[in-house]
Amino acid sequence: MSTNSGPSTHFSARLGASIHDNRYTILRMLGEGVTATTWLWKILNAETTSDVEQGVVRELEYLKDIVKNAEERKDEGFEHLPILLDDFIITSQDGNRHLCLVQTVFSTSVSALRRSAPTKSLPVYMVRNILYMVLQALDVLHSLKIIHTDVKLDNMLFTSDLCSSDSAMSEFLAANPSETEHDLIPKSQPIPNEWTYRTSAFEAERMNVALVDLGHAQRAGEQPTTSGFSAPALRAPEVILWSDFGPGIDIWAIGCLTFELLTGRWLFAPEAADEDWSFEDDHLAKMMELTGQRFSESMLDRAKERGRYFDQNGDLLRIPELVPITIEAAMANYKIPGLTEEDIGLAANFMxxxxxxxxxxxxxxxxxxxxxxxADVFMC
Structure with missing residues (x-):
């Protein structure tokens, strides 16, 4: 992402080009997001590979915090976070300055794995392992007063055996060369891994997942620098109501994603109904229906947007009649093979x-x- 004050554009990298005093050679485009593009680089005169992102300046601050504390602490969660290897600025021909963050290399996302399954869900043993690793990462981030704010399956990336071996990576790249589209624009080609939705519980014990992309992260205890957090379906009630801001928004997302991983469906899929109610009205209603909770007066008193959605009694203004359903019933409705009644009960309590x-x-x-x-994480 451009760090100047004008319109932001990603750096136009060219395959085979060398940058940063000819230290890095561009090998492959791995992906592209809103705030960054991700590239595979070769460090010249060394048998290592690395991953680079263009991101907002605040992300660099957080990544440096992670590196510093990883050297001082032995928390397991550092194994499930990106590690900063280098950072520098590139100035493009149009004068825009781009922040480059060199990090460890990762493979495809948990989201891609989930979507590949016929039911769009993953086996419960795999879900447990993934959630455990992501929670380890969040435990570290929250201890550093970093709120991720964008916990979603697209930001949970697997490692790949290819990334741990220079020779294996070189052989893979030789057999699978980088591709370009019209005007020689590189295509996104993530590094593959060996995992499928059929991976056994025994093999799944070797999975390693990292929670990446701190481009939208915020510092706990400070005034947020933006007004929108999380993917819409994963937003916590305090984000909609503007009542509070803290690490709890990451935990709310974990609850929603647990349902998505186990059933292949969103926990909350709110819809607007023209003039009758808004997307946010329906979202708040579905929260109340699925959890059986009401918003406390103390929370509503702290909510800047209370008057937009609730009357003086704490009832929704535009959706007065709710249709309650338990999380257990909602999960059971999808009849996911292998998801037992016990699994459903424990998962619902977790959520x-x-x-x-x-x-x-x-x-x-x-x-x-x-x-x-x-309790049975990493146990086949």
Whole structure:
């Protein structure tokens, strides 16, 4: 992302080009997002590969925090976060300055794996392992007062055996050369991994996942620098109501994603109805229907947007009649093969710990790591 004050554009990298005093050679485009593009680079005169992103300046601050603390602490969560290897500025021909962050290399996302399954869901043993690793990462971030704000399956990336071996990576790149589209624009070609939705519980113990992309992260205890957090369907109630801001928004997202991973469907899929109610009205209603909670007066008193959605009694203005359904019933409705009644019960309890309306009552990442739903993590 451009760091100047004008319109932001990604750096136009050219395959085979060398940059930063000829230290790095561009090998392959791995992906592209809103705030960054991701590239595979070769460090000249060294047998290593690395991954580079163009991101906002604040991300560099957070990545440096992670590196510094990883050297001083032995928390398992550092193994599930990106590690900063280098950073520098590139100035493009149009004068825009681009921040480049050299990081460890990752493979495809948990989202891609989930979408590849016929039911769009993953086996419960795999879900447990993934959630455990992501929660370990969040436990570290939250201890550093970093709120990710964009916890989603697209930002959970697998490692690949190719990334741990220079010779294996070289052989892969030789057999699978980088591709370009018209005008020689590189195509996105992520590094593959060996995992499929059919991977056995025994093999799934070798999976390693990292929570990446701190481009939207915020510092806990400080005034947020933006007004929008999380993917719309994953937004916590305090984000919609503007009542509070803290690490709890990441935990709410974990609750929603647990349902998505196990059933292949969003937990909340709100819809607007023209003039009758808004997307946010329906979202708040579905929260109340699925969790059986009401918004406390103390939370509504802290909500800047209370008057837009609630009357003086704490009832929704435009959706007065709710149709309650338990999380267990919602999960069972999809009849996912292999998802037992016991699994559903434990998962539903786990989700409820994440989905407390008042963020002060939500479980922490450290609490959730110890939850019974994750008791059999990495056990085939």
């Amino acid at each position: 409820r710990e994440c989905l407390k309306f008042d963020y002060r009552e939500r479980a922490t990442a450290k609490d959730l790591i110890k939850h019974k739903f994750l």
